Amino acid sequence: MPAVVRRARTPCGENLDGMIEVEELTKRYGATTAVDGLSFQVKPGLVTGFLGPNGAGKSTTMRVLLGLDVPTSGRGLVNGRRYATMRYPMYEVGALLDANAVHGGRSAFDHLRCLARTNRIGVSRVAEVLERVGLAGVARRQVGGFSLGMRQRLGIAVALLGDPGVLMFDEPVNGLDPEGVWWIRHLMRSLAAEGRTVLLSSHLMSEMELTADRLVVIGRGRLVAETTPRELAARHDRGVLVRSPGAARLTGVLEAAGATVETGPGGELVVRGLDVTRIGDLAAGAGLAVHEITPRTASLEEAYLELTGDSTEYRAGGR
Amino acid sequence: MSGQEGARDGDAPGGRTAVGLPGDAGFGGPGIRLLADVLAAEWLKLRTVRSTWYILAVVAAFVLLTAVYSLYLGSLWDGMSPRQRATLSASRPEQIVVMPAQICMAVLGVLAFTSEYVTGMARTGFTVMPRRKTVLAARAVVVAAVAFGVGQASGLVAFVAGRLIIGDRPIPDFAGPLSEEFPEMFVGGLSVVVLAMVGLGVGAVLRSTAGAITAVVVYLYLLPRFALLLPEPWNARIGSVLLEDLTNQAMGRPPMAVDFGEAPAGIGFSPPAALAVMFLYVVVTLGAAAVALTRRDVR
Structure with a gap:
């Protein structure tokens, strides 16, 4: 089943290759090195799992890619460009970093409408994405009353607003019930099948086993392995x-x-x-x-633990 | 295969119909259109949170209080002897309403940034719109516009209500026509915009609601009280560059220390100079906000 090739263009007419490139990225916060000389690439048409223990630097890497943090050295590029230079980024990149990063006093509809308006996206599209993530029925309810699972869906709706070719999700299955986990897995698969680039972070190998085509495994801010779930299992x-x-x-x-x-x-x-x-x-x-x-x-879980065993920052006393 | 394509139904070849791309047609250059989009979004943001409406309700309540004050003043006047009437010195309602309007709009300015940092909305907002200076400019324009409206409207309503209630009682300072009072009222309204911008800048720098509101209130209303305790002429000199006394001076009154007879007359700014210093406050705080926004990682 060949992937549908997406040939999207920006409003400025540039061709988008859908690549995410991290080059020699280092990010320090004071004395803490969160990401340490990390390089990898993410290609379109695949779900790439971004794996690592808590504190490995996954979120920091995504924050740099999204222009929220300035790297200490190295760079992160999306479609060959620095994110911060994009004028209307929602058409190129959709991201969910933190489902709780919402103003609880707004309704789901207003939350999306405010964000959409910055990129000149209209209310009809807001209604569409609410429908797609299954929140149409609660669109007028205040976000503050949403469960974590509903907030994850809302965050995914934000990412989908501009119909972007590149999508990044940071731990999107956290807090979801089994039906929600199934839904996310299918959504990720179908987004990649449409030719989009999907980068999906998680600290749970079991999740990636079922969802990811490729794996980027990091620990303590460094690349541990760039592989596939099958390769990883075979190697162990x-x-x-x-x-x-x-x-x-x-x-x-x-x-x-x-x-x-x-x-x-x-x-x-x-x-x-x-x-x-x-x-x-x-x-x-x-x-x-x-x-x-x-x-x-070895189960993928074990293989993953073996890979990242040396790099776990916090560890229970017994091990 | 069809299932995969089904999700993309409605897409034109090489483009998207579901989401209209911002085209190049229309008024102004791309930078202007981007600013217009962010302005519209910021206006939407401000309207869609309850805190905005609570703050406006508080201003309205203070305007109502000035009407009560006018009622009280009228009845007081009616019961006074001619000797008492001759020495009566009463503040006018449109003067009284300036300070509450200032505080409320300073809080509105503070919340414009801190509510986003406290909830994490800033991360989401700066992800969908990474042009941070554009966001700052748009947010400042929207808050300034609201503060301007609130400053002018609250003064005008307090004035008109006061005059209607006082009627034809010849209370000193309550008899001049609107055209005579208007310049002072307009300047009072402008000071409300200044406070809103200072609040916005401090909020963007401190990123904490409690911290920013405390800082603004301490600066605005505590510092002038301490300045009064300084030996003359420093009480008037220091006081005259603080925003409370700048408001007084811009409205044509002397600094408080001079007004209270605790400092020699002649210290202080002319109304245009006071306005210029207030504008400088806005430039400095918004400049600090721009530096903080562009130099720091988004929290």
Whole structure:
């Protein structure tokens, strides 16, 4: 299923390539280095997961990309330009940084109308996005009374107002119920399928496993890995677990076939270098019973924890 | 495939019909049109929060209070002997209303920025419109326009209500025609705009509602009281450059210390000079706001 190629233009007629580029970005707040020489690219037509433990620098990177923070050195570009130089950015970039960053005294409709008006977007479009995020029924209610989930939807409505080709969402599933999580996942997938660039930050690997095509993993402000969920899981392959009453003989057979075999404390074998099918065939060929044969692929969660383990800023005492 | 395209239905090739792009046609250059868009948005923002209407209601309540004051003054006059009447010196309602209008509009100015910083709306606002100086200019224009309207209207209504209530009682200072009173009333109304701009600038710099309102009130109404305690002629010299006395001087009155006989006459500014100093206040605070907005990261 090919992605629909978006060929958008700015009001000034520039072609938009939909790229997000972070180049040697460093941001310090006083003595704290939030982002430290970070470089990566985000491409259109894909959902890129931006992963890292809390405090890894995800939000700071997004704040620099959106022109809210000035980098200490390096730069962040969207469509090849600095965000702060854009005149009507809503047509190019939609962003949700913090769902609670709203004035609670305004109605959802007024909140969107005020923001839309800065970029010359009319009320009919406001009504459309309210419909799309499922808030049309509460449009006249004050935002202060909204649940976090409703605020997330409102923030996404803001991002969608200008129908932009590049979208950034910072932890959008926080506070959502399962139906809301499902909805976001589908929204992200469909936005990317329309040819848009989607950058989605999270500290939860499980969320990315189902949503992201690519992963940018950071820890302590540095790039840890630029990969795909599949690659990440494969890289953390942990062999095949085999239990057999004839473990000693089986070890010999498997090692003869080129595997490396470790014996665990309970007599189980951990086999590397051969896949499940081959191990099963070899055991059968040798006339050995096998009670269990399990591939031990690390879950993405584990792989992620392994990757970011060194870079977690705050950690429970037990580890 | 069709599902994906379905979401984009209504889009023209290479463009979007759902969202009309700002075109290049129309009045003025792109910078002017951008400012016009942000102005319209800021006006919308100001109208769509309750605090604006509460503040306007407070001003209206003070105007009403001046009418009560006029009623009281009228009945007082009626019960006075000719000797008492000859020595009566009463403030006029359009003078009394200036200070509450100043405070209220200073608070409106403060809230224009601090309400956004306190709620986090500033992050959202500066994301959709990253031209921070344009936002500052638009916000200042909108708040100044409201303050101008409030300053002039509150003075005028207090004046007219006062005259209607006092009627033909020949109270000193209450008999002149509007044309004679108008310059002073107009200047009083302008001082309200000055206070609104100072509030806006301080709010943008301090980013905290409590901090900014405290700073403005301390400066406006506490500092002049302390200045009065200074030895002469410094009580009048320091006082005359503070906004409360600048308002007095712009309206043609001497600084308070001189007025109270605690400093020699002759110290202070002429009304045009006082107005110029007040304008300088606006330039300095809005300049500080521009520097703070462009140099600092958005919180």
